[in-house]
Amino acid sequence: MDSPELGRGVLHPARAAELITVERLAPHPEVARFVEYYWLVRWDLNGRAPYEQKVLSHPNVHLVLEAPRARVYGVDRSLFVRRLEGAGHVLGVRFLPGAFRGLAGHPVSDLADRSVPAADYFGPEVDRLNEELVDGAPDAGRVDAFLRPRLPAPDPLAEEAAALVDRITRSPDLRRVDELARESGLPVRRLQRLFAEYVGASPKWVLRRARLHEASQRAVSGGELDLAALAAELGYADQAHLTRDFTAAVGISPARYAGSR
The missing domain is CATH 1.10.10.60 (Homeodomain-like)
Known part of the structure; x- marks a missing residue:
């Protein structure tokens, strides 16, 4: 994202800042060995036309808690485009480069330009967590507690x-x-x-x-x-x-x- 508020890589940041807010949240120190930060995006487009946000992605894997299911997004080597409409929020986990390899159990390049159900890596519990955080208040502390027992040994x-x-x-x-x-x-x-x-x-x-x-x-x-x-x-x-x-x-x-x- 391109401004200090939105972050490097978000295109057309002035327009985006009118429509969305972005927060970066620090993970628990134990989780910080694997997670760079949590990000929380909120938008309210009620009464406005849908908006497509374009992002020049970074070399990070993300766990994204969103409707209808939590998903893991690999590195998007093209241009990531997200269509926003109505009002809502998305809570994401930005893993440090390289850190998702221990969770994936396979080369991270297998995920490039793809997103897959997060349950493939975290089991059905992640969908239950997703439902709670999408329908209720987004809570990075809940994600901390979810991830801590599931993180692999340092590599x-x-x-x-x-x-x-x-x-x-x-x-x-x-x-x-x-x-x-x-x-x-x-x-x-x-x-x-x-x-x-x-x-x-x-x-x-x-x-x-x-x-x-x-x-x-x-x-x-x-x-x-x-x-x-x-x-x-x-x-x-x-x-x-x-x-x-x-x-x-x-x-x-x-x-x-x-x-x-």
């Missing part, structure tokens, strides 16, 4: 994957997989296997998505957008390269996106 490889993703997303100055390999001391093939197993997207995709997050944020930050300078800063070959990459991901050019804020 050093999951922690390594999380640290590598954090290095990429903290700064767009890291631009190539071979640069990440040199910095981490890991061969490129091992990086690719680690990301497929634990993250659910390739290191190349994570690097590219970090640059697109930065580009989308800068496009709506106010002031004149110098696309040539931004392309050079983010490591694109030229302005045309940035424009092609951005348009393929977002659906419109960065210049049009900046003008739509």
